[in-house]
Amino acid sequence: MSADRVPVRAPKGTNDILPPGSFRWQELVRLAQDSFERAGYAPVETPTFEDTALFERGVGETSEVVTKQMYTFEDLGGRSLTLRPEGTAGVVRAVIEHSLDRGPLPIKLNYASWMFRQERPQKGRYRQFFQVGIEAMGTDHPTIDAEVIQVGDSFLRAAGATPTLLLNSIGHLADDCRTGYNRTLVGFLRDHEDELAPEDVKRIDTNPMRTFDSKEEKTIVVMASAPVITDHLCDACTEHFAQVKGYLDDLGVIYTLEPRLVRGLDYYTRTAFEFVWSGLGSQNAMGGGGRYDGLAEMLGGNPLPGIGFALGVDRILLALNEEHSSRGTREQEGFQGGPKVEVYFVAIGDEAAGEALRLATRLRLSGIGADLDHARRGMKGQMKDAARSGAKYAAILGDEELAAGQVTLRDLTTGEQERISITDLEARVRTG
RNA sequence: GCGGCCGUAGCUCAGCCUGGUUAGAGCACCCGGUUGUGGUCCGGGAUGUCGCCGGUUCAAAUCCGGUCGGUCGCCCCA
Numbered sequence: 001m002s003a004d005r006v007p008v009r010a011p012k013g014t015n016d017i018l019p020p021g022s023f024r025w026q027e028l029v030r031l032a033q034d035s036f037e038r039a040g041y042a043p044v045e046t047p048t049f050e051d052t053a054l055f056e057r058g059v060g061e062t063s064e065v066v067t068k069q070m071y072t073f074e075d076l077g078g079r080s081l082t083l084r085p086e087g088t089a090g091v092v093r094a095v096i097e098h099s100l101d102r103g104p105l106p107i108k109l110n111y112a113s114w115m116f117r118q119e120r121p122q123k124g125r126y127r128q129f130f131q132v133g134i135e136a137m138g139t140d141h142p143t144i145d146a147e148v149i150q151v152g153d154s155f156l157r158a159a160g161a162t163p164t165l166l167l168n169s170i171g172h173l174a175d176d177c178r179t180g181y182n183r184t185l186v187g188f189l190r191d192h193e194d195e196l197a198p199e200d201v202k203r204i205d206t207n208p209m210r211t212f213d214s215k216e217e218k219t220i221v222v223m224a225s226a227p228v229i230t231d232h233l234c235d236a237c238t239e240h241f242a243q244v245k246g247y248l249d250d251l252g253v254i255y256t257l258e259p260r261l262v263r264g265l266d267y268y269t270r271t272a273f274e275f276v277w278s279g280l281g282s283q284n285a286m287g288g289g290g291r292y293d294g295l296a297e298m299l300g301g302n303p304l305p306g307i308g309f310a311l312g313v314d315r316i317l318l319a320l321n322e323e324h325s326s327r328g329t330r331e332q333e334g335f336q337g338g339p340k341v342e343v344y345f346v347a348i349g350d351e352a353a354g355e356a357l358r359l360a361t362r363l364r365l366s367g368i369g370a371d372l373d374h375a376r377r378g379m380k381g382q383m384k385d386a387a388r389s390g391a392k393y394a395a396i397l398g399d400e401e402l403a404a405g406q407v408t409l410r411d412l413t414t415g416e417q418e419r420i421s422i423t424d425l426e427a428r429v430r431t432g
Numbered sequence: 433g434c435g436g437c438c439g440u441a442g443c444u445c446a447g448c449c450u451g452g453u454u455a456g457a458g459c460a461c462c463c464g465g466u467u468g469u470g471g472u473c474c475g476g477g478a479u480g481u482c483g484c485c486g487g488u489u490c491a492a493a494u495c496c497g498g499u500c501g502g503u504c505g506c507c508c509c510a
Contacts, residue, residue: 009501064508068433086510115510120433122504131510199507213508264509287510312510348468381462383470398468412470 013119013127015314023339028159028313029112032132035155036110039147041134044109046090052080057298058089060266063207069117071127083116086265087310088292089299091135096301105138124315133289135308140293142240145271145307146247148289152309153253156275156286161319163275163286165254168261169241170209171233172269172293181232182208192222212260228259237270244271263288267295271307277319286319287311343393343429344386345372348379352397359395359407359425368429387412393429 010016017025033043052072059066071083084090091109094100100107112132121127134151136144149165156163171178189196189204189211197216204211212223233241248255255273263272274288289309296304343363345356353376360370371389373382386394396408396417407425410417420428 012502069508117509119508120506122506125509129510133510210508285510310510315510346469378463379468380464380466380470383468385470387470394470396469400468408469410469415470417469 011127013121015126015128025313025317028316029130029132031159032155032311032313033110033112035158036132036134036151039108039134039151041108041110041136041151044091044094044111045113046087046094046111047084048114049081049083050090050093052082054089054093054299055082055085058092058267058295059086063266064264065117069119071116071118084113085117086115087111087113087131087133088135088265088267088295088306088308091308092137092292092295092301092304092306093299095137095304096296096299101138101296101302101304106144107137108134109136110134124312124318126314130313131287131310132313133287133308133310135306137296137304137306140240140270140291140305140307142243143247145240145244145291146251146253148307148309149244149248149255149271149273150251150253152275152287152289152311156311156316159316159320161277161286161316163277163319164256166258166261166274166276167245167248167255168230168258168272169233169237169244169270170229170262170268170272170290171237174234177232177234177237178229178269181227181229184227184232185209185211188226195222209262210264212262223260230257230259240270263290267292267298269293273309275311285312286315339390340369341371341389341391342368343370343395343425344382344389344391345370346379346382346386346394346396347372348396348398352399352402355402356395356397359397359422363426363429366426368426392432395425 037043052070055066055070065085070085073081075081091111095107095109110133113130114128115131116128118127119125134148136148149167153163153165171181173179185208186204189208193201193204195218196211197214197219200211200214200216200219203214209229211219212226214220214223230238230241245255258274261272261274263274268290270291270293272288272290275286276284277286278284287310289307291305291307293303293305295306296302343360345360347353347356353373356372360372363370369391371391373385377385383394392412394410394412396410398408401407401419404419405422406419407422408417408419409425409428
């Protein structure tokens with residue numbers, strides 16, 4: 001077989017989002033953006049690829065994401081560029097670059113963008129995936145932590161999901177806080193080195209706190225008695241965390257304290273949280289976030305505290321499907337997504353086809369969804385297409401109607417139909 | 433990077449174990465019954481390199497080897 005006959009396929013780990021599912025997909029993204037904007041988070045768009053150094057410095061050179069998951073390439077000028085593996089670093093970079101931190105604070109932004117990580121794909125994990133998220137920069141007052149978490153929680157619930165919110169504080173880098181705790185933890189891990197799974201022994205030097213994430217039975221047993229960060233926070237971080245919890249309680253946001261929760265990216269400080277749902281299997285995180293008070297400085301900017309989250313659209317949709325099927329409810333629940341065509345024109349003959357195109361265009365321009373046959377199908381076929389389009393009405397145009405300046409308007413749910421003047425069509429459809 | 437499972441019509445799959453006439457079903461699609469009326473019903477129709485390459489055999493969708501692809505799990509994360 002010749003090579004040009006081999007079908008081209010979507011790259012491994014990527015997905016096409018096709019109708020009808022694409023309606024729900026768009027609807028969910030819009031719901032997110034609306035929720036975020038109602039809380040004062042303005043939209044921001046940053047480049048899909050960035051200087052590789054941004055992620056190495058921001059996300060952390062030892063992190064899993066940077067060491068083995070990035071799509072890095074060189075451009076014609078020899079620059080090393082990387083498809084963004086996450087959203088926060090780019091947003092913070094843009095804020096610093098354009099000196100938004102010299103304007104009114106806090107800076108509150110939302111994004112909805114594609115992210116890229118080169119991992120082995122599986123259910124709920126793809127090489128190109130879509131995240132919606134918000135970032136709030138310029139204050140470390142605990143009310144903003146509570147606001148960010150509440151906005152994420154209520155969006156997920158508005159979408160129809162029932163996530164569990166895991167909450168923790170991982171302190172900041174100081175001897176009397178996380179730095180000191182890390183030494184204590186490393187000491188503990190060394191004492192139990194022979195009881196840990198081999199992969200986890202390697203983590204002692206690179207990222208000891210990640211040992212809490214281990215799924216190895218042996219390690220889990222050991223970690224059950226490990227010292228936890230919340231017992232080793234400095235006074236300021238302890239107080240900050242207490243206030244965040246207090247504000248969340250005020251707002252009625254239900255959370256589960258998880259002192260073993262650590263996050264995969266190096267820039268996190270203090271508040272850390274994750275929205276999980278057990279039905280997602282091993283990819284149980286719908287999203288997560290946390291505070292990143294040192295990130296701006298790592299990227300060469302002035303100190304700028306910040307907090308944000310990112311939620312995976314694919315995983316939310318996956319969770320919604322599972323939840324609804326297990327509850328026996330309809331998939332569409334919570335969504336208005338679907339075809340937007342209200343009137344489908346059925347035209348018999350060339351002259352009628354031209355008139356149908358003119359009328360459909362006129363309706364569209366006045367804000368009413370309209371469609372028509374373009375394949376010269378017979379009347380029966382066109383009626384079938386009308387039903388398939390999801391339209392409420394079929395507007396039939398034949399010789400009789402043309403001669404009289406009328407259309408036959410058929411209600412496709414009731415089957416009732418009436419002849420009305422073409423000039424009355426728009427008003428008639430609008431009043432239902 | 434490692435392991436399991438699976439590749440037959442657009443989709444979901446049967447057939448493969450026990451090789452043998454034109455490779456099937458349901459759904460979807462198209463046409464007709466209804467010369468201008470969809471969603472029901474009835475009748476008809478189109479659609480397959482049986483993933484690919486090679487081997488065994490008189491004969492391979494079926495047996496053997498390889499290869500490619502997909503998917504699920506591990507690690508890690510959204």
